[in-house]
Amino acid sequence: MSLLVVGLSHRSAPVSVLESAALSEDAKAKLLQDTLAAEPAAEAAILGTCNRIELYADVDKFHAGVAELSTLLSQHSGVGLDELTPHLYVHYEDRAVHHLFSVACGLDSMVVGEGQILGQIKDALLLGQELHTAGRVLNDLFQQALRVGKRAHSETGIDKAGQSLVTFGLAELAKGIDADAGDLGDRRALVVGAGSMSSLAAATLARAGVTEIVVANRTQDRAERLAASVGGRAVPFTEVHAELAGTDIVVSCTGATGLVLDKDAVVTALAARTSPLPLGLLDLAMPRDVDGAVHDVDGAHLVDIEDLAAAAADEPMAADVDAVRRIVSAEIAAFGAAQRAARITPTVVALRTMAADVVASELARLDGRLPDLDDRQRAEITQAVRRVVDKLLHAPTVRVKQLAGEPGGAGYADALRELFDLDPQAVAAVSRADTGDPKRDRA
Template sequence: MSLLVVGLSHRTAPVGVLERAALTGDVPTRLLHDAAATATVAEAALLNTCNRIELYADVDKFHAGVAELSLLLAHHSGVDLEELTSHLYVHYEDRAVHHLFSVACGLDSMVVGEGQILGQLRDALARAQEEHTAGRDLNELFQQALRVGKRAHSETGIDKAGQSLVTFGLEQIAAGAGAIAGKRALVVGAGSMSSLAAATLLRSGVSELLIANRTPERAERLVANLGGGNARTVDLAKVPEALADVDLVISCTGAAGVVIRVEDVASAVAARTGDTPLAFLDLAMPRDVDHAVHELPGALLVDLESLSHAHAATPGAGDVDAVSGIVADEVAAFGAAQRAARIAPTVVALRAMASEVVLAELGRLDSRLPDLDERSRAEITQTVRRVVDKLLHAPTVRVKQLAAEPGGASYADALRELFDLDPAAVHAVSGPPVGAQSTAQVGPQANGPQVNGPQAPRPQTPGQARPANGSLTGEAAR
């Protein structure tokens, strides 16, 4: 597998760009299929959250893969390619694995150490499996990333601050609108983030909790999962009216446009008494709450843009270092296993060829000594096979060990060359790549993405991949 990651996140793009690039509705599915259908891609998966959009692909050509995936991200996001690529980053081979494992551990999150990313990774893998764009390689990669993330949370204190994007946002709300306990709250949406928000609000002691969702059944299911109590559903169409009866609104839907309009907020604020502002926590991308609410007297809006400028409580340096060490160890182990697996088909093909040679020679022996008795023939057969097995044992064991080391791919090439192994025989053992493939016409690689990977080839002018500051990073820069 030659893993390539092309994406953008809160670390490389302002919220305004992330909002315009947000993938909603059936766009993620169409993007997945288009990525898997390109000539250079064998498998593809998409990690699509409020803070990041990342395409993971098994590619056979680095430059063409970067160009095709960048073009597809621009096309499906609707953001101009030239603008988008100035915010893109590119990770390749081991650096791509390192990035994914770091993401799984929460090291790359806006709230460092948050655990919700594991659920989002699980969803990304499930979508790719359902759409048949992920095969054996990406399946193993994402499953390992999930294991690494769980290990980081169980073996370190990376999440001891107990923060998530929801709790971080509620801290900002409490700073401007008072304690959460005793407030009447409304949650718009019933997905994973909304479910976390609802559960967090109940733990925080809200006096009443309303749940609104486009699909009423999902809202009812969420209320049931919360145990009922002071939680109940409200029709999504009645949200404008419900605003006047609550103190706090958390919204996180997958809608493509504004869900809560500034005029509805203005009406709700006008109907309120007291000095406490009507508070909104908008965790959607694109935003659910009209940005103009920021300027409305009597209302407090905390959204992803304002959270990006705030400072969340972070784990101790020791915990971050411990997780970084886990990631480094796991990346090395995963790389060694992948490299060892690559040579296995060559070793199997070599042993198959040796077996064919043994059979051919035994057949020749039969033709020359037709009167040889069965006992003697069996003894000769066992002797020949033992000799061949002993001759092959030490070299094949050693070559597997050497192949697991960095640069080990050359040993498979050496075996094929030395023993004149048929490439088709090796391919037959390893099997065809998993995932749909077809040819596709793409434009030249755009300038812009940051390339990061120890094995990433140096992009050539005029399609040189560059980060926003115009320089390459990692070994590709050398």
């Protein structure tokens, strides 16, 4: 089996395509289940954020895997395969590992160096674990990616080079609302949504000195909890339009499939406002919450994902990026060696199991030929035979694991199976138990 990732992001697709391809939580779950049911895939995980959708799988056939994963992404996103394919990228084996590690470090983010992607990778892993679609391969990969991302942020200055998408978006919004002030203090804010992005936005607004924060969410309990955490107040989702007139800043990030704020709602709110400053709207949702036509409304300043992509085009400090790339390269080499070594483990276990069976058989035969042995003598003979076998197997099994961890070392497992005439079914059984094969677990 080999690791494959098929996906699209802000680097490969325009915002309009990303918006159309965005997946709800239910759609992600169904996509994972259907991927696992597909013939080429043994494991699956999906990383979906506001600017990327990536499907990871452990597959036994590359071309069939690419075709199947691409088709599934098209079916579940509702974007035609002909429209989607030109924007898809494919990474395989080491390149797939390199891609996820780079993503975890913020090197592939819209705002290079932002750390929120780590939480999104963790969520992707948790979903795969909850649905039993992630086995040993993807568990190892995603957990290592989280460690690599944390290492990059702790050992380099990549945090200074980039910001979270929320922080960056609010900074861009502040410039548009009041170029002279350049900040968000003494404003009233409306946060629409109560997920992780909205929570981060509310906390950031509170630290910026916003006078009042109002939270609206479809689930009232979540709105009240978020509002309480920042000293604000919660309102029903149905009152979003009514709150606009008394608001200076709107941050929206919901999972809605349709618009939350259309052009007419913004125009109506502007007619009732008394503030001379523009109404600032930051739309972090994918698909979008705020009608793009609001860009053309006088008195409103909209910043959305497309605007952020353009504003974040400049590279951050080259030295920090280079330092993170070196970490990624080293971690890829270490991960690859560990995975190659792990692949030979089922063969080594099967060999030792076979040796133990031979020892047990010969000791039973000895009991039949020498029935007068007392318990002490029998124990001494048993220990001696097992010790001889262990010593004979120790050096070759340790060495074969070392050799298997090197590039091109995959053939050592085949050689070991051939030399000792190991039963392929026995090796496969150990492998399934060792990897926690999701397909086996769901059978």
